[in-house]
Amino acid sequence: xxxxxxxxxxxxxILDAPLKGxxxxxxxxxxxxxxxxxxxxxxxxRPVDGKVCAPADGEITTMFPTGHAVGMTTEDGMxxxxxxxxxxxxxxxxxxxxxxxxGDHVKKGDLLMEADLERIKEAGFDTITPVIICxxxxxxxxxxxxxxxxxxxxPILSISK
Amino acid sequence: xKEIKYTIQDPLGIHARPAGMLTKQAALFKSTITxxxxxxxxxxKRIMAVMSLGVKQGAExxxxxxxxxxxxxxxxxxxxxxxxx
Numbered sequence: 001x002x003x004x005x006x007x008x009x010x011x012x013x014i015l016d017a018p019l020k021g022x023x024x025x026x027x028x029x030x031x032x033x034x035x036x037x038x039x040x041x042x043x044x045x046r047p048v049d050g051k052v053c054a055p056a057d058g059e060i061t062t063m064f065p066t067g068h069a070v071g072m073t074t075e076d077g078m079x080x081x082x083x084x085x086x087x088x089x090x091x092x093x094x095x096x097x098x099x100x101x102x103g104d105h106v107k108k109g110d111l112l113m114e115a116d117l118e119r120i121k122e123a124g125f126d127t128i129t130p131v132i133i134c135x136x137x138x139x140x141x142x143x144x145x146x147x148x149x150x151x152x153x154x155p156i157l158s159i160s161k
Numbered sequence: 162x163k164e165i166k167y168t169i170q171d172p173l174g175i176h177a178r179p180a181g182m183l184t185k186q187a188a189l190f191k192s193t194i195t196x197x198x199x200x201x202x203x204x205x206k207r208i209m210a211v212m213s214l215g216v217k218q219g220a221e222x223x224x225x226x227x228x229x230x231x232x233x234x235x236x237x238x239x240x241x242x243x244x245x246x
Contacts, residue, residue, distance in 0.1 A: 031178070038181040039208055062213040069177055071209050079209040081177065089176045102213070134208040 015074075015157040016108065017150040018055040018082050018131060021047035024147060026130060031086045034130040039081060042132035043144040043156055050115035052082055053152045054106040055131070063113075064089070067096030070112050071134070078159065079134040084115045086126045095119040109153060133159065163235035165224040167242040175216040179245055184208045186241045192228025194238060199223075205238070 017023065022045065029035045029044050054072065061079065062071035068088040071081045084096070095116040100106055117127050133142055141160045150156060169175070175183070187194045187205035194205035198220055203210035205224070216222060222242070226235040 033178045033181050038185055039177060061209050062215070064176065064212075065215070066176075069212075071212055073209070079207075081209065081212070083177055089173050134212075 013076050013078070013159040013161075014155045015078065015080065015131070015133070015159060016055045017045060017146075017152055017154045017156045018112070019045055019047050019052050019129060020049040020151050021045040021129070022148070023144065023150045023156050024128075025144060026132075029086065029128055029130055030126060034083070034132070037136070039130070040132040040134040040136040041142040042130060043147070044128050044130045045150065045156075046128050047084070047115070047117060050084075050117045051152070052084060052112050052115065054100075054108050054110045054112055055080060055082070056108050058106060060100050060102050060104045060106060060112070063098060063100060063102050066091065066093045067098040067113050067115075070100070072106065072112075077135075077138075081132045081134050082112075082129060083132070084127065084129045085120050086128060088120060088125050091120065091123060091125065095123065131156065133157070163226045163231045165226075165235055165239045165242070167222050167224065167239070167246070169216055169218050169220045169222060169246050171246045172218050174218050174220070175211065175214065175246065177212060180208055180211040182245060183241060184211055186237060187234075190226075190228070190230050190234035190237070192226045192231045192234040194234060195225045197223040197225065
């Protein structure tokens with residue numbers, strides 16, 4: 001039985017990595033908003049590349065004007081938030097280049113925005129990037145499945161209804 | 162039905178963290194709680210919907226609360242907004 005054995009049955013779903021880096025437990029994020037799962041369940045990625053890509057096909061629901069976070073609703077109905085760095089809202093857009101906009105229909109792997117990781121670090125911010133399912137309470141279980149170095153498109157979360 | 166109006170003071174507006182906290186507060190009540198910016202509406206119990214309002218400093222937010230616990234819910238939401246936003 002392979003990784004995609006549940007595919008098409010709608011029971012088990014997989015979310016892929018939106019950026020390249022080390023995928024870790026959400027508990028490793030210093031901000032309790034994430035580590036205590038107030039925004040939902042998920043994992044975090046310590047990025048080694050600032051390109052943030054769509055983790056699934058879907059629609060951009062929220063693109064913060066500061067570019068530090070993006071939310072999308074996948075075709076499966078998952079509301080995914082990708083939040084690049086901690087407290088990076090206060091950079092007011094510095095170090096972030098927005099590509100996609102609200103309402104855009106995107107395909108898995110499409111570039112959504114690009115973060116200048118060095119610039120963000122130089123400004124004194126942690127670049128760890130929580131990848132969260134905001135509507136977690138609609139699912140039975142959400143689990144990190146690849147706590148290791150991941151490339152864009154590698155599976156990181158297993159979601160069951 | 163109860164209605165509250167509040168002008169956002171926080172210079173960063175409703176970004177991810179306050180959206181999560183607001184949703185958590187709203188979820189404590191049975192009432193339906195709706196946020197209205199004048200151009201967009203959102204269910205206050207849905208994080209992504211709240212974030213997608215893109216509420217900025219100076220924006221006037223109308224909160225409507227409807228349900229069996231609307232009195233407590235409305236005062237709790239008002240207190241939350243004043244304390245956090």
